[in-house]
Amino acid sequence: MFAYIVRRMLQSVIVLLVVGLVAFSMFRFVGDPIDNMLGQERTQADIDRLRAELGLDQPFPVQYYKFLKNAVQGNFGVSYRQGRPVSTIIAERAPATLELAFVSGFLAITMGIALGVFTAIRRQGIAANLIMTVSLIGVSLPTFLIGILLIYIFSVELDLLPSFGRGETVMIGNWSTGFLTASGLKALILPAITLGLYQMTLIMRLVRSEMLEVLRADYVRFARARGLSDRVINFRHALKNTMVPVITITGLQLGSIIAFAIITETVFQWPGVGLLFINAIQFVDIPVMAAYLMLISVMFVSINLIVDLLYYAIDPRLRVDARAT
């Protein structure tokens, strides 16, 4: 078990190094920060001077090495655009994205599992088939369009929910939360639905197909033969076994929620790291982009690790194998 974790950690570090390299090298192609930093009336001398100051004239490996060295210390440099340490900016923005991701992830998982189980149990039912078809509409339209349509309907036409932003937030320590105010909660609804809809559909369909598979397993037949009620069979025996494969995919999905948030945050002007990233791309704010990518990778890697550990919790076979061998 310990060796396993160490091995996974090592792999994760390699993943991060590679992501770091890819992330860092891609920025060199995205655009030139100099133009946005100097105004309309700049000269070539200004450009060269700034280039030297930012270290952009140094060889690639040197730049990468510096980047890594600093990144390990949590120092991603200073945003070209905002002139503040990137770590501070990210720390400010992360709560917004994490709260949004949490709510939409929670929505996606609970609704996804509930609807997945429902459609699996009532495989032939009209309601289940309707849900299956309607859910496909959710994945057949681009996210940004769904967001815009939601704004159009609920903000502009019905004037029920705010069209952008987080509403009022409350600071708890360094964490700004929108959970504690009515306007903050209202502001969460549309973005969370927009972001969670796609993942929900995927989870629902996954749960359904896994559940159908499990419901045909021998131990479910045996449970039936022992006269256990449908409720116990469906929700105790089948669901728990369904969760084993569902957890991996769901873990990956949650990782991608944070990445997908880029689009949702752009549409709803949600003040999270995704919006920060899009802005950073617009202004070729390399330190912010690098930090964002690293953040995404760290999240992803840790979600992967958590998923693996969850496996241990849910599946006794792995637990014992790890102990016995």
Place this chain on the structure above:
Amino acid sequence: MILRNSAIGIAMLAATSVQAADFKWASTTDPQTMDPHAVNSAPVLGFLNNVYEGLVRRDKDMSVQPALAVSWEPIGEGDGWRFKLREGVTFHDGSTFDAQDVLFSYQRASGEAADTRSWFAPVSEVIVVDDYTVDVMTTAPNPLFPSSIANWMIMDQGWTEANDAIVPDKETGNYATINANGTGAFKVTEREPGLKTVLVPHEGWWGDVEHNITRAEFNPIQNPATAVAALLSGDVDMINPVPIQDVARLQEDSDVEVIKGIEARVIMLGFDHEAETLKYTDDEGKPNPFRDPRVRKAVAQAVNVDAILATIMRGNAEAASQLVSPAMSGYSAAHAERPAFDVEGAKALLAEAGYADGFSFGLKCPNDRYLNDEAVCQAVVSMLAQIGITADLEAMPVRNYWPELREDNYDMYLLGWSPGTFDAEHPVRFLVATPNEEKKLGSWNFGGFSNARVDELLPAIQAELDETKRQAMLDEVAKIIQDEQVYVPMYVQPLVWGTRSNVELTQRPDNFFLLRWVTVN
């Protein structure tokens, strides 16, 4: 300096009779810093005009009026300018404003690290005469100097030094990047870059309070549709800009109002004047047709500006004949005629130049810089197709656009130019003068156009104090530009703001939004 009146002033009510109010507004970009000397860009300067003040300021009609200086007069025969400073002015932190702050702000704003350095190119020295008198000495006579420093904002020496922000720092930032301490009508109380900035009135402001705002909040909203939705749903009180296509819809809505004006920005097509051959063409190796003025003229005649104005701009813009709009000083009234839309004439010109069969070339265009920039470029493509020349359009975000132009990766491109000085000399200096690194000339003349007469006239225009003589020279330059068809000016970009109908405000032609002219009913 009297400008043609293009500002839309809305009659103001007496501030005292109106209820105090909270005000929220949104724009596409967030000012990237609160440091008035760190970045020379319209969103920053426009925003900071609410917080900081210069010696002079511009009124609703762009005319220069006293601000921190109560009066000014030339010294000698163009040796410089003497400014008499206003007494009893306090900064937001309570400290007093005096001549030392002006000197300090000069040193700060003209230093190596300041983005605003080029404003002070003509300045040789700033001398503190007494606590409330300052002399600004210039190397050459500079009649336009006072109006060129409307955005030079004065910082408090004590505050800046105490907070270790003596030098503007754009790269790593310093205290002044997110904090501000000006003399302006509003002070910054909360600043979350990229998210929101909160302003409240400055109690000790020297001016007459014309607004009734108790708190103002600025939110950048990137997606234009989201901004429109926010305005419609009342989440914000004002947005800038309103997408042109939504103007009609907003006008129909009784809760919101659209305020339109003509901006100083002229949208034009530029050419590559230097390259021997076209870069994006099916006929590899053929000479560059755009070096021939007849071809450039043909392009000018082929573009149906009226159609663009009628459809894409929906009647919200005016055609342009020169590199500056008629509202700018130095505009050449004698050259107000733009080439007529004439497909046959354009074809004839092409044939005359030896391109009867047309040719293909590359057109570069930004897609997030000017109002409907991409749609305009598309329209240009189809119009040019009518005279048989095929444009290969590539539209890209502005972040990629400037590097692309600098690397000469274009045959034709779209450019918008807003003269920072509100004078016709400005585009000549940047867009027409032969590029010269040392003299900071022609730095946006990507196509490398070069005309000896223009280069000769430019310094003379800059030094001339006599309005008539100056105008004569500007007229001559305008004629050269038109004859040579250096650029194809198309239209003056409109300013379109949207407000809730209970808001009254003033739209200035430079697209600066000033809270001190806002009234919420």
Place this chain on the structure above:
Amino acid sequence: MSLLTINDLTVEFPTRRQLFTAVDHVDLSVEPGEIHGLVGESGAGKSTIGAAIMGLLDRPGRIASGTIKLSGDQISGLDADAMRGLRGKKISMIFQDPLTSLNPLFTVREQLTETIQAHLGGTDAEVNQRARDLIDRVGIPDPDTRLDQYPHQFSGGMRQRVVIALALCTEPDVIIADEPTTALDVSVQAQILDLIKELALERQVGVILITHDMGVIADTTDKVTVMYAGKVVETGPTSQVMGQPSHEYTKSLIAAVPRPTLKLHRFPQISYGGRETRFAIEDMARHWPKVDNDTSKPVFEIRNLTKKFLQRKGLLPWDRTYFTAVDDVSFDIRAGEVFGVVGESGSGKSTIARMIAGLYPVDGGTITFDGQVVSDLTNRAALDAYRKNIQMIFQDPYSSLNPRMRVDDIVAEPIRHHKLMEGSDVKRRVDELLDQVGLGHEAGMKYPHEFSGGQRQRISIARALATQPRFLICDEPTSALDVSIQAQILNILKDLQEHLGLTLLFISHDLPVVRQMCDRVAVMKQGKVVELQETNELFANPQTEYAGELLRLMPKLDDLSTDGLEAET
């Protein structure tokens, strides 16, 4: 009144093509304490009867006619809730595979208590006590610890005991045991069957034992019903049906059963219901290269063969643990003989076969073929030359043929790979082979799924013979087949050895089959060969305790009719 009475039961499965009658007017009755065997080959409808009794017919199956009565009360046609009340409480079921019939994510205690709770209720203490008693009763040592373990921590036999405990939870009147020992090793099988016998008697439970294994029927059941194609062909006390079968089908079935005590020359080719498929061994022999089998010289010399499998991956070499599947094994295989390797699952017999076939690399020791060491060959040409001479027939006829390849391509693949022929010759050869194995060359145009298990095994044989090998490895070639098909395939293999001079390595867990097939037998246990003997000698006079134990547990089948069998002389 019988405990369970089935009258005129018909179960139909409507499919889009036709109405498939799985059970056709069947009558059956079971008394308390009686074990009633239900025997027949795959597809005979025996499992469907079990499912019909439980009310667990798979969709779209339905009871078309007839009644099922439990203690006089009709239970067929009850609604779902009433049926659930009966299931587990009055009637229970034991499934074939203990590996998959327990939920892997719950402890044994959880699965037992929830079942007891569902039907009997009671306090936690009572329920737990009952669970413990049951586990104790089915013979699981150290019940207190075992109760809190997960199914995967039990061995196959122990798991099946847990399944039985679960079935007995609520004192049912009837237990349906559907192939309860098929997935188990022979020694464990005997124990489980003994347990079922004991429990049936002790608790006066009526047991329906569904199986295809005549040995199980003969040793365990009181009465037996023989089914064929959904119909009952014969029913009666076990000794009578087995000893003096009256129906032709029963006779053919019994005749095909390999006997541990009697070595036959060939299984009798009694056929029932279908056309017999000929295997044209003479044809084949005519084209076969003459082999001179010098029986004194070994074809294979296996020396100190060892194979380890990585059991736990470690980051560092000393963190890794290995499982020794084959442990220092040495033996010779003589030219022209059938060399048997017998042992329980996990004894390493298949691993040896795969090492000889070159599918697994060898970790220690050598394999010498015809005087040439082949266990460390890396040269492609030499390997191909070796492979041409050895071929293999696999256990599972369903997975040993690529379902996406046409039969003629499957058979032609070795010919093409070894470039034995080219162009139209290949096709001619393939047609010939398919004709010879009795499928007819038209079979070449079809895909494997269009064939039955026995036919597929013939395709496997055709493929194996395509390169005209000298040596054939048969890894449990018949264990997935019905007994009558098994008889045919075994006959074919014998023909191959006798007429073509092939040397056979025959791997099996089934002692009677080994007895029929092999000249010499190696008995394996935990990776080691514990005994190597002439077959007759081994069966008559085992030298080791382990071999003796295996023989003792083997079903005797002494009661079975021997009509039509001719012993080998």
Place this chain on the structure above:
Amino acid sequence: MTDTIETPTAPTKSRFAKFWDSDFAWSFRHSPVALMASLVVLILLLAAVFAPVIAPYNPFDPASLNLMNGFTPPGTPNAFTQETFFLGTDDQGRDVFSTILYGMRISLFVGVSAVMLALIIGVILGLVAAYFGGWVETLIMRIADVQLTFPAILVAMLIFGIAKGVTPPEYRNEMAIYVLIIAIALSDWVQFARVVRGAALVEKNKEYVQAARLIGRGPIPIMFRHILPNVLSPVLVIATISLALAIIAEATLSFLGVGAPPTQPSLGTLIRIGQGFLFSGEWWILFFPACTLLALALSVNLLGDWLRDALNPKLR
């Protein structure tokens, strides 16, 4: 009882007849959803392929456009030119109906090519990972993990950036679509690789693979001739669903400005342009392309859904 085989005299049916009679075809013929969905896909596909024949205008020919036709509502004559357009025109005066047809060509081309590319990469890497195992597998699956870390948008921008750096400027516009294809393919191959690896790991241990190894077949024939055909069913399902995803991804990338050039708009670009006119009342510029995209993606998704069930033998 003995082994029986079908009588050799039975006429061998043609392959098509066999297929028509198979369970697969039967379930297709009896599924209204599958029939409807494939009908829609077929119609849209044909409409796209024959766009030059069907479309009344060629919206990709700039010379044929009249800016004054811009913003003509569906079915009503334009105020300036008096021309009438069936589904109206967009801001450039392009006929929306024709533009949809031509745009769908681009969307489908991008989608199909991206999926094909992703499929090829994913299947090969998945097979290799499963077959060779060990460090090869670890490497490939780690790369897949890294790939999953990067959202498609980032991948697209990365590739755009690289492509921009390496291709001469004059080819850049033509390149945009291919870059889009590569970007979508690169963010999509992982799921093919994962599924193929999973299925191939199962197949690899089946006896027919051992039989092939015993014959002496090398890794490549075994992977591609033996294992590959047996893992294609899930690949087919994923490919179908990926097609829908790719079309939508193309739209999203266009929204973020990394899409097809505006002079040759894809469905996604049309929607991006159209969403700007949502509030201004020119609903048709958004509505019709969005409906077409929805119909296309939904039908493909429904078809994928049906395929998933139909190809899963356990659910029969």
